[in-house]
Amino acid sequence: MKFVALLAVVSTIVAALKPQAFHAYKGGAITFEQYLKDQNVEGSSLRTAAAASLGPESLPTISGFYKQQVDHFGNQKGINGSSYFNQLYYVQDAFYKPGGPIFFYIAGEGPADDYSLRGGSFSLISHLMPRYNGMAVTLEHRFYGAGADPKNPGRSVPTADLSPESLKLLTANQAIEDMASFITDFPSLFPEKKIPADTKWITIGGSYPGSLSAWMRQQHPELVYAAHASSAPVQLQLDFWRYSYAVDEGLKFWADITFKNGQACVNGWTRAMKVFDTTLTSILKNPTALKEFKKKFWLSQLVDINDFTSYVGQEFGGTVQYYPQSEKVGSVTKLEYVCNPNSTFVNPKASDADLLAALQAFSIAKLTATGITGDDDPTLKDYNSVPITDYSYSNNALIWFHQACNEFGYAQTAQPLKGGLIEGWSAYSQFINVNQYEWWCQKTGLSKKSAAKEINANNQYYGGLFVSNPNILWVNGQYDPWHWLSNFKSAPSPADQDVLVYKNATHCMDLWGPLDTTKYYPRVTPEYENEFFGKLFAVYDKWIHGK
């Protein structure tokens, strides 16, 4: 099965995740490198073109390893019985003047890097540091450095492997305490920087790190003065069916921008899902017919119906969460493949049989693009979900899904036919449901039981949407599916918090800072871009200068 991963390194993680059939989307900002690659932008020229006030590109950072406690809540030991492990950090002090704030750029479900701290555009931090004489730091989230550095495969990992026993140490709450210890010890790690005791620490993060940012402010107000929570899905939810509604909305938006046929494409695609679901339902109990049906998608080797339906019935999550170029079929985007004016999916006269055939052709095109040669290609066996047996650092794709399956839920399911935000079929097949998600979590061995109870307990503990301390800025992209689990319309009153919606934007795009939106996403007018970032910087002015 596959899911849209929440975050930054999504594409790497999803690609590395075998079985490939199940679509798991994490949250998280897409990496800047990935963005530039997807846009065919020559990264270095773009960064050189950045305003001089941002500093030259490629400013060096300081890096090191912080001696971190293995278990903040119990006595579980790490490698060789140790109570400590080495956690990677980066620091940028080029713009720092004592008394200035420290921006804690929170790393989450992927390896940490110093990209955002090196100056140049495509980084909000580049704008914040010179504006406020600030320093910036980042600390690798425990476990997520696994396998990232061939010379140090266990980087920031407290344990000798990624087994279920080891991953008990992987929780948001452990990560929060990691950051709290780091903030507490930071002035003594760098005495020469003369960091005053009353320094304002401001946490900043997008996606899961956005939630961590809000939770840091909530749980450690004595350490964290303010928090910027971008695309932060703080409302934990097992059955996140609004995700598929967001795919309806976002697919229409992107098809309108690209081909001016958004409604037609959404109508055709959802009709195709309906035909798929009704046909499949009618033959589920007939093994011969079922096998023939799967064969037309080149998927007859997928044994479990869950692996089959997740490959066919859960499309466009990445397109909508990021932008069309993040999901391709060979040389064209999935959006272009499905919504181009010549496609069967946008032809209102297409029959049910035409739509089913188009869906089969789409499946074959996707498989062909990855080198599959036919229904009998032996590599298709790998598309079956199987129990994970490799717990080495290199099997790092499992790390995020361990958290999702046990702590957060976030199953990106189809909205129900009745009682959803629309009536009837949406962009996802009705087979994409919470039972399927839990089946996958358990089949792979990532979890032992439903996470429903744990998710309720975590919402009680963290507060869900009601993260109540003042000085929190919530930012969400208008078309980001994850905004449904965040504070995007209003802040939980009566706290002094701020809420901004970034129009036409998707996941975490505010963290890229102001850009030339005639060339880069989000597609908004320059006037609107100025207005939006004017509001965002006004919140920082208020926090830092008190006005």
Ligand SMILES: *[C@@H]1O[C@H](CO)[C@@H](O)[C@H](O)[C@H]1NC(C)=O
């Ligand atoms: C753990 O102990 C073994 C045996 O003494 C040693 O070879 C290894 O380097 C130790 N690992 C770490 C991370 O200290």
Ligand SMILES: *[C@@H]1O[C@H](CO)[C@@H](O)[C@H](O)[C@H]1NC(C)=O
């Ligand atoms: C659609 O088909 C026409 C006629 O075959 C062709 O000229 C045009 O390039 C096609 N458009 C797309 C987007 O494929």
Ligand SMILES: *[C@@H]1O[C@H](CO)[C@@H](O)[C@H](O)[C@H]1NC(C)=O
């Ligand atoms: C958002 O995109 C639409 C479609 O391209 C455009 O008409 C609109 O002006 C954009 N919104 C802003 C705020 O720029």
